[in-house]
Amino acid sequence: MLEIIDLAKRYGTVVALDGASFAATPGRLVGFLGPNGAGKTTAMRCVFGLVRPDRGETRWNGQPIDRTARLRFGYMPEQRGLYPRMRVADQLSYFAQHHGMTARDAKAATARWLERLGLADRARSKLEDLSHGNQQRVQLGAALVHDPELLVLDEPFSGLDPLGIATMSEILRERAAAGVGVLFSSHQLDLVEDICEDVVIIARGKIVAHGAIDELRAASARRHLDVEVVGAGGSWLDGRRDLTVVERRGDLVRLLVGADADLAGILAAASAAGTVRRFAFQPPALSELFMEVVQG
């Protein structure tokens, strides 16, 4: 298990991390969310010793993370980069050896991953001769080639086309299913809701929410209530100051209510105005939850 414990880091007057703590469990896909500048990249860099925190520590399986532990991690930084003039296979093999593999094992692993990423025929090409999408694949390969126990990916989906997103999702799910810890940051909240089990949300250097997505949604004090009364528009709501309208489209009204809202009373009021075609009570989507905790 990856544990981030009370990390704090300042750059001059800018606070990047302000006592952030969370854990990521192997076998579960963990999305790491937060607005720009919230501290995601700094937290990830702390895991790899690229940033020395002012306070706090990072642990893997209960032990402080050191150089030896990092050899079993895979990292994909936000700013992508490989050696432009180095051949693709040499490049992956080089990184595999830096993770402690022998030259022979590194070569075999490189061949296996190039095959898996659909790049077997480009093994001897220079990186700069590959298309942007293929360079992204090589970058993912560099994080995966040594079969890491923990994958930390900073914005792995940014800049990918739908096909690339599908491949990336599939590989991340497959790695998690194989028992690998997978933590990745993203701004694509719907995608995260789709593929992740857990999320960690960070804002202004602090963790503002973390846990299983379903539980976080259920635990929210707010609910959406969609009500559609045929031909009534929103007239039945007149005078109901206790109900907040979020959205109105024709006869359909989306209300923001508490989890303990008086559903029977609202339904009665709606029924009195006409035929109720829709009455749906649901927890907020991840994107709404995100807005809620980040702005709150």
Place this chain on the structure above:
Amino acid sequence: MSRWRSVWLVARRELIERGRSRAFLLSLGLTMGIILAGIFLPSLIGGATGTNRLGIVGNPPPTFYAQLGVISAASNVKIQTEQVPDEATGEGDLRSGSLDGLLVVPSDGGLPTFVVKERKNGSLGQIVGASLSSGPSLTFRELTPADPNRDTSFLFANVGVILLFISIFTFGTWVLTGVVEEKQSRVVEVVLSTVDARDLLMGKVLGIGLLGLVQLVLMVVVGLGAGVAARRFTLPPATFGAVAQLFLWFGLGYALYSTALGVLGALASRMEEASNAASPVSFIAMGAYFFSLIVALDDPSGTAARIATFIPPVAPMVVPLRTALGAIEPWEVVVSAALTVATIWVLFVVGGRVYSGVILRTGGRIGLREAWRISRQ
């Protein structure tokens, strides 16, 4: 995995990737070409087009002119003879350069003498001597007699400093651009997720340095070999020591300058800023180079040269130069080398910290003061 394996992996990548790069092969071919041309061209050109003017005082044996004609034609050396009234006039012509050699045949039947300005033109003297072979043998005399190895030592000292400067700076600059390339392409963040920043810098310096050493060894072997083969010089007894010191001081000078350049490279974000960032070190290197070629070469035992021996950035050029000229005490070499090693170590510890602190910073060049502040965070 040990740190040394990381350092070696980095060094090996530099060796392989740069060793087969067009830039290295081109630089290798070009320097070899320049060395060979420098050695062979003068004798080819001199032999083919230059005419040697030989002044003669007195009357040589009757067969002399015929033999001279035959032998000079056979050895492809053009010789033009002219009668000179007396020895003093001939020596004046030698000094002014209107004569290349002067043959003095005494009227009393004594031994003829062959006079040159300085020991340079070997072939003319040999031909004159051979043309006289049936008669009395020949004595040689120089107008400015010197230590027989002086010219060669001077040549070695000169060429040595130039070779050192070129080698140190060429490969030091590769470290500089290599660091900036890694930073600009952002690959450095991936590398640093497993490799310590200082180990990355050390591996880079080591790998590129090995390439530099390969090139230097080739240059020296080819240069000395070709020089001996072309009879441009004979190796003085101090050759081995001088060459050994050339390699030693390449190692020390390169380690010193390339570490400094690598650290400065980390301050730049883009290649365009690299030469700007490197300017303090380039400035020092140029100063050391011109000091060695102008001041130290002129007076290798002088106070300035002795002081410079103990200034690490200058030592890598001044010490081998003074060694080649035989103007240095062994203890000076030892102390100077020790001082330089100590400086490299300090630079590596301090510079390594700065390098680690700024290598992930992007967005514009970072000043040295700013870098130092960051590295203490």
